[in-house]
Amino acid sequence: MTNGEVMATRPLGMEDRSIADSQLSASSCWNTIQCASTARLFNEYQAWSPKKNDKKPWIQVDLRQSFRLEAVLTQGRDNAENWVKSFLVPYSLDGYSWTYSLGNDGQPQVFHSNQDRNSLVVNPFRPAFVARFVRIEPLSWHHHVSLRFELFGAGPIPVVPNTLGLEDYRIPDSELYASSCYHDRNCAKYARLNFAGDERQGETSRYTVTSSEKLPGAWIPRFDDHNQWVGVDLVDKYRVVGVITQGRQDADQWVTSFAVSHSMDGKMWSFIQDCGHEEKIYQGNHDRATPIINVFETPLTARAVRVHPKRWTRHIALRLELLGNGPVAEVGIDENKLGLESGRIPNSSLAASSCISDDAYCSESARLNHEVGGWVPRINDLAQWIQVDLMAVYRLTGVITQGRSDAAHWVTRYTVWTSQESRGNWIPVTESTCGEAKEIKIFTGNCDQFSHFTNRFNPPILARYVLLAPVAWHDHIGLRFELLGEGPFMLPDVAVH
Missing domain, CATH: 2.60.120.260 (Galactose-binding domain-like)
Structure with a gap:
């Protein structure tokens, strides 16, 4: 929503077929007439049914744009005593990084659904979430998985990435680190967007300092060379879409260009590359105070991110914030080897x-x-x-x-x-x-x-x-x-x- 606009919740198109067959896919299908395209609310005679030996069935909708998802309405199979009794709902903005609709306990929400073949059961998403891709993963069923459904929501809407927590201290000091620090008072924990230098808020108490002890407002490394970096360990895997940078609060020092590396485990690192397959160089700041936003052409899925200064004014000095969403659960997607190494592929x-x-x-x-x-x-x-x-x-x-x-x-x-x-x-x-x-x-x-x-x-x-x-x-x-x-x-x- 923008400018206070109220967006009405509505069916998103399973029943009326504004969601095309080509936008639907499934882990498996019983046959061609019980495949993903038959999982439409009030569809007569058929529903989506996976193969009997499908141990982790799912059905997926690609909405082609981002929508705010607010509820799902489910039915069983019209012409047989088959229905889904409970399910999970993972969702994604890009079809690559996934997370689950969560319950009050912070765990994936188990939605309880049908008890017969034709009754309608509504499950609201609380809270609502923004996604392009939505899946239903059945957990329990009567006789055999069979499902017809409709999604309810609003949109399409633009996706505005969240700040991940450097400025507001959701990311604690213990998750910030650097190649070097000029002094203990210039280390990675001070590389927070808009850090003012003379006070701190968050997981630690405020500092009381004299003017002679005033904390410089930035991370400042010991050396000015291309081996310096400041890093964030997000602990979990996040979808990272960009970075905001800023110079030193109390002096005319800032980074004018930088590269970005990322890792899934904190051990193996890769740089974002440009079209020549070299390190992508991002334009940084032109003064000490103005935040500069760089959005990545392709979002990252990463646990850890580092910023590597390449050029600077007077001295390397940096404050920053990461943009993205998460944590994300990858739903067994990323590391599933298909069988060359194991011999499953003959x-x-x-x-x-x-x-x-x-x-x-x-x-x-x-x-x-x-x-x-x-x-x-x-x-x-x-x-x-x-x-x-x-x-x-x-x-x-x-x-x-x-x-x-x-x-x-x-x-x-x-x-x-x-x-x-x-x-x-x-x-x-x-x-x-x-x-x-x-x-x-x-x-x-x-x-x-x-x-x-x-x-x-x-x-x-x-x-x-x-x-x-x-x-x-x-x-x-x-x-x-x-x-x-x-x-x-x-x-x-x-x-x-």
């Missing part, structure tokens, strides 16, 4: 453009952590590729790559191509962060033969077939890899052969 599902040998260097050796060799094509050129047939549509969230195990050969850059229906209809993974035109995305690969390097797909991709095509390599093409995602599941408008 050799018959793998193919390659060529192989230097049929022994240890063909497509079946391209499995992450495979002990002997890896995939090594006969020729080093841009016509080489390796392909996986997942045998069903999956929701792909990323790829992990690795070099050849027995030689210093690895892929440094590559492209990814996918298809839902056939191997002859390839669509490249693209990016549009440098302008409106979409270009084929060049993924950064490995820098040695053993380390893992993970690239995320944001947003995730629905596909059955996946192809990796090396673009650059060290000495010779050598590759082992794993796909990340979830599934399989059926799409209402896609026939999988």
Whole structure:
């Protein structure tokens, strides 16, 4: 809502079909006439029903824009004694980072629903939440999961990211740290937006200081060089969409440009990259007091974030705030390996453009952590590729790559191509962060033969077939890899052969 506008709650379009079939997906479907597209309120004869062996069923709506979700109305199956008795509701702004609708205890809210096939049960969301993607995850049911439903809410509405808590001390001193500090009174805990220097509020008591002891209003490192950084450990995983920076409160010192790195575990770090696959440099401040907002082209899902000053006026000095939402629960999406490493994906599902040998260097050796060799094509050129047939549509969230195990050969850059229906209809993974035109995305690969390097797909991709095509390599093409995602599941408008 903006400018005090009141937005009316209304059905969002399941029953009247303003939500199209293509916006609906599910973990699985009993058959083509009991798939996600039949989960519409008052639909006669049918409902969504997952496969019997689906242990974690869900159905999802992509609203295509962000809405304020206020309630869900559910029904069972019209022509059988099947219905859902309880469920969870995870939601997401980007289809990648998920969190659950929470109860008063701060735990995922269990919604109790139907007791027969046709009665309507309303469950309000308290509090309401803003999302583009909404799922229903059944927990208990009568005979078999069967569901018809409608979502209620208001919008579409613009998504305004929240401050994550540096300025107001929701993030405590113990979660701030830095490469170095000029003095104890200049350390990371003072890198808070609008910190005034002479008083503190939050989890500690106010300081009483004399004018000679007045606290400088910023983080100031011991050295002025490119090895300095200040970091925030958010403890949990958050969706981070931007950063606000500010100079020192009591002197003309500020950071004029900086880079940002992020981590899921506080150990493995990645920099936000620009279109040339170099560290993205953000423009900082031009005075000591004016806050400057930088919004990331692609939101991060991260537990920890660092700001690395690159240029500064007089001396590095920084106050900041993070923008985002969370904490987020990733609903088992991020690290689900689809089966190259474990062997669940059989050799018959793998193919390659060529192989230097049929022994240890063909497509079946391209499995992450495979002990002997890896995939090594006969020729080093841009016509080489390796392909996986997942045998069903999956929701792909990323790829992990690795070099050849027995030689210093690895892929440094590559492209990814996918298809839902056939191997002859390839669509490249693209990016549009440098302008409106979409270009084929060049993924950064490995820098040695053993380390893992993970690239995320944001947003995730629905596909059955996946192809990796090396673009650059060290000495010779050598590759082992794993796909990340979830599934399989059926799409209402896609026939999988």
